[in-house]
Amino acid sequence: AEDRNAKSRWPIALFALLLAVGAALVLLDRNKAPDIRLLRESHPRRIMGTSCRLLTVERRADRGIGKGQAPKALRAGESTLRAIEGKMSSWIGSSELSRFNAAPASSEAPLSAGTRAVLESAKALHQASGGAFDITCRPLIQLWRKAGKAGKLPSDADLRAARQASRWQQIELTAKGAKKRLASARVDLGGIAKGYGIDRAAEAMEKAGVAGGMVDVGGDLRVFGLAPRGAHWLVAIRDPFGGSRRKAKVLSTLK
Numbered sequence: 001a002e003d004r005n006a007k008s009r010w011p012i013a014l015f016a017l018l019l020a021v022g023a024a025l026v027l028l029d030r031n032k033a034p035d036i037r038l039l040r041e042s043h044p045r046r047i048m049g050t051s052c053r054l055l056t057v058e059r060r061a062d063r064g065i066g067k068g069q070a071p072k073a074l075r076a077g078e079s080t081l082r083a084i085e086g087k088m089s090s091w092i093g094s095s096e097l098s099r100f101n102a103a104p105a106s107s108e109a110p111l112s113a114g115t116r117a118v119l120e121s122a123k124a125l126h127q128a129s130g131g132a133f134d135i136t137c138r139p140l141i142q143l144w145r146k147a148g149k150a151g152k153l154p155s156d157a158d159l160r161a162a163r164q165a166s167r168w169q170q171i172e173l174t175a176k177g178a179k180k181r182l183a184s185a186r187v188d189l190g191g192i193a194k195g196y197g198i199d200r201a202a203e204a205m206e207k208a209g210v211a212g213g214m215v216d217v218g219g220d221l222r223v224f225g226l227a228p229r230g231a232h233w234l235v236a237i238r239d240p241f242g243g244s245r246r247k248a249k250v251l252s253t254l255k
Contacts, residue, residue: 035059035061036059036060036061037057037058037059037060037211037226037228037229038057038058038059038060038068038070039055039056039057039228040055040056040058040068040070040071040074041053041054041055041056041074042054042074042078044078044081044082047078047081047082047085047217048081048085048089048193048194048197048217048218049091050217050218051216051217051218052078052081052216052217052218053214053215053216054074054077054078054201054205054213054214054215054216055213055214055216055228056069056070056073056074056205056210056212056213057210057211057212057213057225057226057227057228058070058210058211059211059226069208069209069210070210072208072209073204073205073206073208073209073210073213074205076201076204076205076207076208077201077202077204077205077213077215078201079204080197080200080201080204081197081198081201081215081217084114084193084196084197084200085193085197087112087114087115088114088115088118088189088193088196088197089193090138090187090188090189090190096109096110096111096112096115097115097187097189100177100178100180100187101138101186101187103179103180103183104180104183105179105180105181105182105183106179106180106181107179107180108174108176108177108178108179109177109178109179110176110177111176111177111178114196114200116173116177116178118189118192118193118196119135119173119178119187120173121192121196122135122187122189122192123168123173125192126168133191134168135187135188135189135191135192136166136167136168136170136171136185136186136187137163137166137188138166138186138187138188139162139163139165139166139184139186140159140162140163141188142162142186143158143159143162165182165184165185165186166182166184166185166186166187167185169181170182170184170185171185171187194217194218194220195220197217198215198217198220198221198222199222201215202214202215202222202223202224205224206224206225210225211225211226212224212225212226212227212228213225214233221235223235
């Protein structure tokens, strides 16, 4: 009888053993499973006069059901870009920059901390580049736009007058903003404000809680955190003469 009881218990023990081995294999397979990354993107329109692409990366394991941070991050990135454009655009008449350009001589134009910081950076770059980078060239920009519409090159006299109308020597940064010594002085932040906006938008998206992301405005971009695939973000430069061919690739150091 004892022998028969032992034989009857053997299939149960074998089944329990197989079940335990199966559970261990499932756990092992789960540990070896690839890191599934969820991508979400948006394409806000009419930002800084060019194309815009915002992309977020989340780990499925970190997301949880209904708790993804991607929508919040995408909204944060877009709102940051629009807020900066609203302050630093030379096309928006109500912007801080437009109000400064329209201000009379010796009148202090109040500026937000961000706009003033960009002006300070632009002045430092002007000095470091020996004058090559110069945001006070707006009268020249306006002159060339007018010439383009007329289909006629500006004269040397017009070029000299536009250059003399606005220089850094005619602009003073104050504690709360800036003032002009000549009413004709004008600035254009097209060469620096976009990069500043991209940096702030990426920081806002990262703060929203996503594992990684990208901000691309007109081909100027910044990435952070987790890449969509692999350990690194891959940034490629398209060959302007080769259609879809890539001229160069750069691996970011971000992981």
